[in-house]
Amino acid sequence: MSDDRFEQLLREAAQDYHRPPATPHEELWARIEAERRRRRAAPRVVGRRPAWRWGLGIAAVLLLGIAIGRWIRPAQQSTAPAQASSAVGARSDLGYRLAAAQYLTRTETLLTGFRADARAGQLDPQFVAQARDLLSSTRLLLDSPAGRDARLKSLLEDLELVLAQIALLPAVRDSADVELITQGMDQSSVLTRLRTANPAGPAPVGVQGAL
Amino acid sequence: MDERDLIARARAGEPAAERALYDAHVDRVYRLAYRLAGDDDLARDFTQETFIRAFQRLDTFRGDSRLATWLHAITTTVALNGLRKVKRFRTRETALEAADGVAANKRTAEPDLKTRLRDAIDALPEKYRMVVVMHDVEGYTHEEIATALEVEVGTSKAQLSRARAKLRAALADFAGEWVS
Numbered sequence: 001m002s003d004d005r006f007e008q009l010l011r012e013a014a015q016d017y018h019r020p021p022a023t024p025h026e027e028l029w030a031r032i033e034a035e036r037r038r039r040r041a042a043p044r045v046v047g048r049r050p051a052w053r054w055g056l057g058i059a060a061v062l063l064l065g066i067a068i069g070r071w072i073r074p075a076q077q078s079t080a081p082a083q084a085s086s087a088v089g090a091r092s093d094l095g096y097r098l099a100a101a102q103y104l105t106r107t108e109t110l111l112t113g114f115r116a117d118a119r120a121g122q123l124d125p126q127f128v129a130q131a132r133d134l135l136s137s138t139r140l141l142l143d144s145p146a147g148r149d150a151r152l153k154s155l156l157e158d159l160e161l162v163l164a165q166i167a168l169l170p171a172v173r174d175s176a177d178v179e180l181i182t183q184g185m186d187q188s189s190v191l192t193r194l195r196t197a198n199p200a201g202p203a204p205v206g207v208q209g210a211l
Numbered sequence: 212m213d214e215r216d217l218i219a220r221a222r223a224g225e226p227a228a229e230r231a232l233y234d235a236h237v238d239r240v241y242r243l244a245y246r247l248a249g250d251d252d253l254a255r256d257f258t259q260e261t262f263i264r265a266f267q268r269l270d271t272f273r274g275d276s277r278l279a280t281w282l283h284a285i286t287t288t289v290a291l292n293g294l295r296k297v298k299r300f301r302t303r304e305t306a307l308e309a310a311d312g313v314a315a316n317k318r319t320a321e322p323d324l325k326t327r328l329r330d331a332i333d334a335l336p337e338k339y340r341m342v343v344v345m346h347d348v349e350g351y352t353h354e355e356i357a358t359a360l361e362v363e364v365g366t367s368k369a370q371l372s373r374a375r376a377k378l379r380a381a382l383a384d385f386a387g388e389w390v391s
Contacts, residue, residue: 016329024241184296
């Protein structure tokens with residue numbers, strides 16, 4: 001078969017490839033208008049100056065350490081002093097909690113900086129490398145005892161997606177790619193969930209002391 | 212009314228002008244989105260996002276290209292990013308077939324040529340599939356594709372050539388039916 005013949009037949013047959021239905025004009029316009037209204041009404045978060053980021057990161061270490069401790073092991077607060085075997089388990093879990101706290105702190109710092117830089121239109125290439133690094137930690141945490149907690153697991157899974165998107169950003173970035181990532185972050189509220197994970201009740205002493 | 216006037220009025224925030232621009236371009240945007248997505252919900256999402264972005268950024272449209280070309284560039288960006296997300300989600304749940312999953316000599320229980328062609332196009336690497344859909348399916352010129360995908364015209368031609376070679380290989384066992 002000649003190339004010309006193949007191309008002609010390809011074009012003919014390809015007309016059926018994902019053949020679109022009639023355009024839903026009015027329905028689409030209504031959706032566009034509604035979404036634009038919603039976005040106009042949504043409060044915009046003002047980007048913080050870089051000088052505040054480290055302070056926020058340090059504060060986040062404290063808050064998240066407490067939060068993770070409360071989150072993962074609320075039941076253990078009320079138990080009596082453990083026997084030797086359970087003490088070993090507690091120490092082991094403490095390691096996972098610390099790892100999770102550190103991971104969440106680093107991730108929050110990264111995402112906060114990423115979003116602020118994305119808005120400023122000046123993205124630090126370091127974000128991609130950091131996201132790759134954190135991505136492997138996410139998977140490890142998901143597979144660890146920390147991943148057994150349903151809320152933490154859900155958060156980790158959402159963070160995994162966001163970090164994967166940042167890690168896969170090409171060297172020559174399309175601002176639309178970056179915008180889609182920040183939109184995804186907003187839609188899944190990952191930063192809010194990171195920052196507000198602060199359940200009621202006293203934190204385990206071990207965690208506070210360790211942090 | 213002249214499109215430049217409509218753009219100027221839309222930039223000034225006139226809803227009727229925005230609607231007129233939408234009416235003039237939504238068919239091609241939706242068609243392209245649907246061809247790329249193969250799914251009505253996704254096509255609607257991509258079309259919606261395309262117009263929202265376009266209206267947001269209308270001030271940045273300098274008029275170097277036609278408005279249609281500019282809109283199609285936004286559509287392809289939105290669709291590509293959206294499809295990557297969808298693919299990532301799906302990859303988590305099930306292992307997708309490899310890009311070369313439609314083997315050249317694997318004649319399955321699905322003998323229909325169009326179905327095989329659809330599967331073969333779906334299995335193309337994304338950048339090849341994009342060019343095939345835009346050029347061979349939707350009839351865009353290489354110049355339009357190059358602008359939309361932000362590549363050189365030669366790159367668009369080369370990718371189409373490679374894509375067709377892959378399709379030929381994937382459909383080799385149908386050669387007799389193509390000829391007949």
